[in-house]
Amino acid sequence: MKIPIDRQAVKPVYLQIRDRFSRLIRSGSLKTGDRLPSIRSLAKNIQVNKLTVIEAYNVLEADGLIHARPGAGYFVNSESLISTSPKSNFAPVQEVIIPQQKSVSFFDIYQLSVQAKSQPGVIDFSTGFPISSGLQDLQRHARRAMKQVTESLFNYDFPQGQLVLRQQIAKMLIQLGLEVSAEDLIITNGSKQGLSLVMNYYLQAGDWIVTESPTYYGTLDIIENIGARIIGIPMQGSGMNLELLEQYLKSHRPKLIYTVSTLQNPTGITTALQHRQQLLALAEKYQCLILEDNAYEGLNFEPVPSPIKSLDRSDSVIYTGTFSKTLMPGLRVGYLLATGKHYRPLLEQKLFHDLHVSTVSQAIVSEYLASGHYRHHLNHLRASNLCSRNAMLQALERYFPEEATWTVPNGGLFLWVQLPQETSMVSIARQAWSKNVFIYPGMPFFPGHKGYNALRLNFSHAPEAIDRGMAILGKLLKEHLVKIG
Ligand SMILES: Cc1ncc(COP(=O)(O)O)c(C=O)c1O
Numbered sequence: 259m260k261i262p263i264d265r266q267a268v269k270p271v272y273l274q275i276r277d278r279f280s281r282l283i284r285s286g287s288l289k290t291g292d293r294l295p296s297i298r299s300l301a302k303n304i305q306v307n308k309l310t311v312i313e314a315y316n317v318l319e320a321d322g323l324i325h326a327r328p329g330a331g332y333f334v335n336s337e338s339l340i341s342t343s344p345k346s347n348f349a350p351v352q353e354v355i356i357p358q359q360k361s362v363s364f365f366d367i368y369q370l371s372v373q374a375k376s377q378p379g380v381i382d383f384s385t386g387f388p389i390s391s392g393l394q395d396l397q398r399h400a401r402r403a404m405k406q407v408t409e410s411l412f413n414y415d416f417p418q419g420q421l422v423l424r425q426q427i428a429k430m431l432i433q434l435g436l437e438v439s440a441e442d443l444i445i446t447n448g449s450k451q452g453l454s455l456v457m458n459y460y461l462q463a464g465d466w467i468v469t470e471s472p473t474y475y476g477t478l479d480i481i482e483n484i485g486a487r488i489i490g491i492p493m494q495g496s497g498m499n500l501e502l503l504e505q506y507l508k509s510h511r512p513k514l515i516y517t518v519s520t521l522q523n524p525t526g527i528t529t530a531l532q533h534r535q536q537l538l539a540l541a542e543k544y545q546c547l548i549l550e551d552n553a554y555e556g557l558n559f560e561p562v563p564s565p566i567k568s569l570d571r572s573d574s575v576i577y578t579g580t581f582s583k584t585l586m587p588g589l590r591v592g593y594l595l596a597t598g599k600h601y602r603p604l605l606e607q608k609l610f611h612d613l614h615v616s617t618v619s620q621a622i623v624s625e626y627l628a629s630g631h632y633r634h635h636l637n638h639l640r641a642s643n644l645c646s647r648n649a650m651l652q653a654l655e656r657y658f659p660e661e662a663t664w665t666v667p668n669g670g671l672f673l674w675v676q677l678p679q680e681t682s683m684v685s686i687a688r689q690a691w692s693k694n695v696f697i698y699p700g701m702p703f704f705p706g707h708k709g710y711n712a713l714r715l716n717f718s719h720a721p722e723a724i725d726r727g728m729a730i731l732g733k734l735l736k737e738h739l740v741k742i743g
Pocket residue numbers: 386447448449450451474476518523551553579580581582587591592
């Protein structure tokens with residue numbers, strides 16, 4: 259069998275294999291019951307690693323196109339099982355939120371999520387933690403990294419972080435379409451610190467800032483602590499509502515727009531290139547800085563447009579990224595990309611806050627990147643998350659009330675479910691916790707807790723756990739809706 263592979267393409271090889279088989283099956287060239295080439299023979303034939311073929315077959319299985327028969331191989335499913343690509347029915351009310359008072363309790367939510375994560379037997383749909391598997395080799399790299407940094411542990415380091423790591427990150431970002439060098443980067447304690455440094459430098463109490471609504475509650479917390487005032491522009495299926503954004507840019511002259519352009523937290527939405535161009539044009543027109551947060555970079559199932567920062571020719575965009583979602587949140591390694599006039603003041607902010615990021619954490623990430631395993635690790639994560647996302651979508655169809663609508667993210671860790679306004683989310687969350695299913699009502703993602711009823715569901719779990727947890731949750735929701743009539 260011939261499968262043309264483009265090794266220079268942005269699309270990972272396992273997805274190229276998946277797409278080829280998908281076309282062959284959907285066009286009828288491969289028919290119900292046909293056997294796919296064995297993993298070993300296909301890997302040899304197209305000269306790829308066997309793990310790459312396994313990932314492609316896992317994704318085809320998650321797409322409902324093939325199934326495995328133990329000991330016999332992979333076979334094409336009957337036509338009735340072959341579904342079309344899932345579509346989102348997400349279309350929330352377009353209401354701008356301007357909260358009047360401080361409301362976010364990030365501390366409580368954070369405590370709860372760390373607790374939930376450590377409880378045995380809990381199916382935790384609530385948190386932003388990535389799946390923690392397949393990282394045994396990281397321990398090996400950590401030992402090697404420790405040997406290399408022994409000397410430097412007795413010294414302080416530069417605030418911008420280690421040059422080797424910045425060079426490695428610059429290389430990764432160039433592949434995303436960004437024009438960047440190590441001199442434009444500052445290593446931060448997770449991207450949360452990057453967000454905090456930027457906001458604390460550019461915002462003062464009383465200033466206006468635009469965020470998406472809903473958005474990452476950690477950012478809302480930073481803004482509220484500064485005392486800046488939030489304009490929450492509603493998310494649509496295509497991203498932040500740009501018409502409403504322009505009205506508020508004109509009337510309120512905010513200093514900053516905060517956006518998660520790719521695999522947004524909590525909706526999972528990725529904006530198209532045209533949306534990015536328009537957003538940047540608006541920011542330039544109204545002389546407003548954009549803070550682009552790309553925390554879920556690398557977790558996309560299909561290619562995504564280059565970041566807004568790649569279109570920026572006027573230093574209107576500051577960009578943050580992190581290894582928290584792809585490697586380990588506990589390492590606390592993120593980065594800020596700040597060009598031109600923004601670099602020096604932000605570097606001074608970094609020095610002012612905590613001098614620099616732990617040299618050990620930096621060395622571990624650096625060693626891991628140097629090993630060349632990162633790319634493979636990302637492919638593994640994406641394939642596993644895609645299977646989990648599909649399991650979550652199937653469970654939503656099967657168990658959730660028909661009034662529910664949801665997003666269909668093209669990667670990341672979450673999807674966002676909108677529920678009828680009369681649902682008591684707190685009561686549902688309590689009942690679900692008592693049955694060992696952990697969810698958190700969606701309110702904290704809205705400025706001032708003022709949005710519609712929703713749930714962010716983390717799908718990075720084994721499909722079997724997703725099915726079990728979602729069956730419990732769906733039953734509770736249906737019973738609740740019947741009760742309140
Ligand atoms: C959108 C977004 N930005 C930033 C962060 C913070 O991540 P880090 O661990 O890098 O500080 C998160 C974590 O959930 C997030 O979802």
